[in-house]
Amino acid sequence: xxxxNRGNRPLSPHLTIYRPELTSITxxxxxxxxxxxxxxxxxxxxxxxAAATAPEYFAFAxxxxxxxxxxxxxxxxxxxxxxxxxxxxxxLLWDNVIGLxxxxxxxxxxxxxxxxxxxxLLTIAII
Numbered sequence: 048x049x050x051x052n053r054g055n056r057p058l059s060p061h062l063t064i065y066r067p068e069l070t071s072i073t074x075x076x077x078x079x080x081x082x083x084x085x086x087x088x089x090x091x092x093x094x095x096x097a098a099a100t101a102p103e104y105f106a107f108a109x110x111x112x113x114x115x116x117x118x119x120x121x122x123x124x125x126x127x128x129x130x131x132x133x134x135x136x137x138x139l140l141w142d143n144v145i146g147l148x149x150x151x152x153x154x155x156x157x158x159x160x161x162x163x164x165x166x167x168l169l170t171i172a173i174i
Contacts, residue, residue, distance in 0.1 A: 069156040077134040080127035087124035125170060130163035 090112065097108035111117055137155045140146050146155050 069153055073134060073156045073159060077131060080131040083127050084124065084131060087120065087127070090120070122171070126163060126167040129166040130159065133159040133162050
């Protein structure tokens with residue numbers, strides 16, 4: 048039979064009372080960058096297909112990708128690529144039971160964030 052005292056039970060933690068931790072934020076950001084990289088890859092494939100199709104179509108695709116908006120998208124895609132790579136390395140460490148204590152997990156989280164920013168800026172400087 049249905050429970051009639053439903054309102055008397057405590058609720059699960061909700062976003063209004065839950066304080067996000069660094070590990071949860073970096074985990075969510077890893078998922079977001081993974082999906083965003085898929086969209087960036089589709090944009091690059093579109094650019095390659097335009098190059099193989101016709102000069103006029105390639106000129107249009109190239110104008111889109113090299114516009115200010117395209118440059119911003121490519122910059123954040125580059126950052127997402129570095130972030131996702133470093134987060135993947137962190138997860139490989141965790142899969143091998145390395146760095147699971149809270150202090151090391153936080154250090155790795157900050158290393159992933161800082162490392163992705165530094166590597167993005169270095170890549171831009173080299174290019």
